[in-house]
Amino acid sequence: xxxxxxxxxxxxxVLLGDMGTGKTSLVLRFIxxxxxxHQEPTIGAxxxxxxxxxxxxTVKFDIWDTAGQERYHSLAxxxxxxxxxxxxxxxxxxxxxxxxxxxWVQELHRQGNQNLVMALVGNKSDLNSHRxxxxxxxxxxxxxxxxxxMETSAKxxxxxxxxxxxxxKRLARISxxxxxxxxxxxxxxxxxxxxxxxx
Amino acid sequence: MxxxxxxxxxxxxxxxxxxxxxxxxxxRRANITVKFQDLYGFTVEGNVDDVNVLNExxxxxxxxxxxxxxxxxxxxxxxxxxxxxSSISEGIALKSSxxxxxxxxAITLKKLIRKGIPPVLxxxxxxxxxxxAKKKSTVPxxxxxxxxxxxxxxxxxxxxxxxxxxPRTFPGHPWLDTPEGHAALRRVLVGYSFRxxxxxxxxxxxxxxxxxxxxxxxxxxxxxxxxVLLENVLVSDCYTNNLSGCHVxxxxxxxxLVKQCPRIAxxxxxxxxxxxxxxxxxxxxxxxxxxxxxxxxxxxDVLFYEGAKVLFHVALAIFKxxxxxxxxxxxxxxxxxxxxxxxxxxxxxxxxxxxAFDKVGSMTTNAISKHRKKQEPAVMAELDQRxxxxxxxxxxxx
Numbered sequence: 001x002x003x004x005x006x007x008x009x010x011x012x013x014v015l016l017g018d019m020g021t022g023k024t025s026l027v028l029r030f031i032x033x034x035x036x037x038h039q040e041p042t043i044g045a046x047x048x049x050x051x052x053x054x055x056x057x058t059v060k061f062d063i064w065d066t067a068g069q070e071r072y073h074s075l076a077x078x079x080x081x082x083x084x085x086x087x088x089x090x091x092x093x094x095x096x097x098x099x100x101x102x103x104w105v106q107e108l109h110r111q112g113n114q115n116l117v118m119a120l121v122g123n124k125s126d127l128n129s130h131r132x133x134x135x136x137x138x139x140x141x142x143x144x145x146x147x148x149x150m151e152t153s154a155k156x157x158x159x160x161x162x163x164x165x166x167x168x169k170r171l172a173r174i175s176x177x178x179x180x181x182x183x184x185x186x187x188x189x190x191x192x193x194x195x196x197x198x199x
Numbered sequence: 200m201x202x203x204x205x206x207x208x209x210x211x212x213x214x215x216x217x218x219x220x221x222x223x224x225x226x227r228r229a230n231i232t233v234k235f236q237d238l239y240g241f242t243v244e245g246n247v248d249d250v251n252v253l254n255e256x257x258x259x260x261x262x263x264x265x266x267x268x269x270x271x272x273x274x275x276x277x278x279x280x281x282x283x284x285s286s287i288s289e290g291i292a293l294k295s296s297x298x299x300x301x302x303x304x305a306i307t308l309k310k311l312i313r314k315g316i317p318p319v320l321x322x323x324x325x326x327x328x329x330x331x332a333k334k335k336s337t338v339p340x341x342x343x344x345x346x347x348x349x350x351x352x353x354x355x356x357x358x359x360x361x362x363x364x365x366p367r368t369f370p371g372h373p374w375l376d377t378p379e380g381h382a383a384l385r386r387v388l389v390g391y392s393f394r395x396x397x398x399x400x401x402x403x404x405x406x407x408x409x410x411x412x413x414x415x416x417x418x419x420x421x422x423x424x425x426x427v428l429l430e431n432v433l434v435s436d437c438y439t440n441n442l443s444g445c446h447v448x449x450x451x452x453x454x455x456l457v458k459q460c461p462r463i464a465x466x467x468x469x470x471x472x473x474x475x476x477x478x479x480x481x482x483x484x485x486x487x488x489x490x491x492x493x494x495x496x497x498x499x500d501v502l503f504y505e506g507a508k509v510l511f512h513v514a515l516a517i518f519k520x521x522x523x524x525x526x527x528x529x530x531x532x533x534x535x536x537x538x539x540x541x542x543x544x545x546x547x548x549x550x551x552x553x554x555a556f557d558k559v560g561s562m563t564t565n566a567i568s569k570h571r572k573k574q575e576p577a578v579m580a581e582l583d584q585r586x587x588x589x590x591x592x593x594x595x596x597x
Binding site for chain 1: 360369402403406475532589
């Protein structure tokens with residue numbers, strides 16, 4: 001996948017958001033192209049990897065898909081610690097989940113990584129007829145919060161690849177290797193390389 | 200109400216549907232993956248070796264059944280229910296009046312249970328030995344029916360979450376994923392959310408309760424098993440509010456891993472891999488989401504008799520079994536892949552339990568309690584600090 005001389009970015013990505021907003025479905029659509037109407041609830045978190053090749057870089061994602069139920073909140077720092085990108089997901093047909101998403105964004109701002117690439121994702125765009133959260137409102141909140149906004153549907157695959165490509169592009173744009181959560185290297189296999197994405 | 204009969208029919212049907220699996224010669228050559236239903240109706244994907252292992256396991260289950268029948272024949276039908284016998288596992292001092300034969304029975308029972316309770320005897324043995332029978336006997340006969348009737352039309356945050364999760368709990372299972380299965384699971388979970396409003400509903404319990412429903416003969420017994428599990432077997436507060444009990448168990452597990460598998464522990468530390476990343480799900484779902492069904496239930500056989508320390512034994516065993524492979528990893532993803540692959544393919548329960556109890560050093564319930572006491576203040580302080588930070592966020596917000 002990686003072209004010779006192309007820079008490799010290893011990036012930890014975390015998905016956060018209320019239960020049933022479709023975090024796992026987003027990931028499964030992105031990675032396997034699959035969608036299930038009844039996706040089993042995630043307990044703790046699930047881990048996935050995926051590689052995206054851009055012209056400017058190859059991004060290797062380590063994806064942590066977390067449990068959404070409120071009481072699992074206390075586990076979240078373990079998963080977002082050291083992340084290079086965060087995807088905060090809500091369901092466009094539920095205001096409650098949008099409010100919960102706002103709280104996640106605030107918490108992420110507090111955790112200190114200035115370079116964190118953040119996306120606000122209104123999922124289930126196929127449920128437009130049941131919409132409770134207007135795109136303009138979400139867009140505005142995203143802008144104020146320094147994140148980009150996208151509406152997706154894991155069910156129809158709308159904007160799923162676009163979402164992860166946009167994140168990859170932004171990660172590639174961010175400068176040098178020092179920033180937490182990102183490793184830049186030129187394919188030099190170094191066994192003692194410190195794994196910097198979890199910590 | 201819940202159709203006991205129909206579920207029993209289903210169990211029979213499932214057993215009938217699963218003939219002795221004979222992978223074709225073509226399958227053997229191609230080493231292809233096959234899909235089939237296991238003893239409890241779950242669809243399993245495995246290769247030919249897995250199928251062979253499952254066939255051996257079926258044979259072992261039959262043998263184990265013969266051992267239990269022989270014991271019933273010689274010692275009487277409910278020999279394992281004598282109180283002195285069941286109390287041994289709890290470390291209660293033996294009464295001087297205890298006869299040697301009882302003591303011998305208790306040793307036999309512990310060994311027998313580690314080798315597995317035959318599926319037909321599971322409902323009866325679990326119900327008695329876990330303390331569920333005793334718990335049920337302290338309330339009026341109609342407790343469960345009354346509870347279910349009283350709460351059936353109530354809507355709470357817990358009931359909404361339960362309704363959301365019903366079709367998502369082992370989707371595709373031939374009984375659980377039917378209107379009848381959903382309704383039974385709903386009653387058990389909703390009933391429990393009212394019995395203990397501190398727990399209410401915690402995701403993870405859906406898987407546990409579903410498996411209990413598959414094993415126990417009646418829905419009511421499944422409810423009492425859930426109750427005894429949360430109220431007596433497991434450490435308290437595993438599923439409440441901020442999962443503090445679960446945080447404590449994770450810290451204890453890390454301590455134990457350092458002691459019992461020091462090489463793995465230091466290697467994972469070098470990778471900055473926190474074992475809770477994978478072990479949290481194991482402890483909250485009691486392995487039901489990671490191990491094959493019969494293996495999970497074999498773990499539960501011991502769990503209900505010997506207590507929550509069993510979870511540590513099993514979790515340590517999974518790491519120990521793959522020690523050499525784990526030591527070669529350089530990346531978090533590889534660690535997770537090894538562990539996931541291992542758990543999903545553990546079709547032979549004895550392979551796991553032999554390591555869990557013979558290779559993992561013995562740990563008394565007392566020693567584990569000490570570990571827990573040591574970790575509790577740190578967990579509480581951490582959770583408290585986090586809560587204050589979040590609250591301050593909300594103030595800033597205004």
